Amino acid sequence: MMTNQGNRVTQGQFSFLPDLTDAQITAQIKYALGKDWALSVEYTDDPHPRNTYWEMFGNPMFDLKDPAGILLEVNNCRKTYPNHYIRVIAFSAVRGVESVTMSYIVNRPKKEPGFSLVRQETEGRCIRYTIHSYATDKPEGERY
């Protein structure tokens, strides 16, 4: 039974929607900038949902006033890693929050092979379940 057809990785905001267009990304960035959040671009080729820390593409961008600068970085990253997952995250430095407040995928591989369910038999008849991405069978950088 497939509940997520096409094996699209659903992480962060908007991930059940069709891919965001550049205009939509710009609008989201504008919203974040309006809240004084610092944006940054990250990429990875390990789609496991527990893979929290992706690679940073350049430094986080503080003190920007206009979305064009961030979209420029997004496009640079797309050019460098056309077949990786790329996300934009917004960091709020407000005291008491001090964490990521927005995160959405802006680029994904053309073909996402999805995950397999791995069953591990342990003591008694106990079974442990885990998921494993087909893509991660290959070494980093050659996955997609």
Next chain:
Amino acid sequence: MSDTDNITVLPDDMSVDLDAELNASNVQEIFDKLDRELIGLKPVKTRIREIAALLLVDRLRKRFALTSETPTLHMNFTGNPGTGKTTVALRMAEILHRLDYVRTGHLVSVTRDDLVGQYIGHTAPKTKEVIKKAMGGVLFIDEAYYLYKPENERDYGAESIEILLQVMENNRDDLVVILAGYKDRMDKFFHSNPGMRSRIAHHVDFPDYSPEELLHIAKLMLAAQNYRFSPDAEKAFFQYIQLRMKLEHFANARSVRNALDRARLRQANRLFASKNKALKKIDLITLEAEDILASRVFTDGMLDNESEVNIAAQK
């Protein structure tokens, strides 16, 4: 730059009102402010008006779906120290924002230090970061000729210029670059960077101020700080300006500001010296002739202190 998609195209025989468009943009307000607060600078104001007119007409043309390429508005301000280059650049950002040419209308003011790195591979990210910050607004590069140092071929300034050129060409919609510097040095700079020269459409020369204009500026500066000249002091200051202009390192409005700061010091000192006298508000706001005449420009024909010389030399 503004989204033209949702504006319906007007029929060919329809007429549009340029005045209404002007009013809608509130640009007139800025022009008035410019006239009020910036003394002299005739060629600069004319150029700003021309640019504003072009952008307004462009907006009207868009209503008839007459597309034309977005004009390049990169500018080059040349002029002697203290002629108001930075002030005008700041206003420029505001004007372009009102005319919808730039999106946010902020000004990012940088010099060589902010653009050029210290080791290999440091310059490009540094320059790009500055450019990203300036997007949607105006990037003002003060003393731009320092970017290029012909005597050192391994200087990283050239790398920075290259990136700038690329952005000035490809991201014309995103930011306006304004270069500023002294005339002769900027000419040399453009001579060795022809690509830069051709990408800058507007070369604006800032003339020196006349003594009358400087006096006017001085009065505006004082008014902004809630001071004023007594009639004698005004005459004395006019004389001061004329004498000071003949001395070296004269930096137009900047020298005037420094002279006023020193006059304020002397006024405070004078008020202290007359301790037993009850002071009124008018005493506190008035600069007297003696505050001005105490300057060494009058007595020895010399500059007041070394610090101004140093500042002027740096600038």
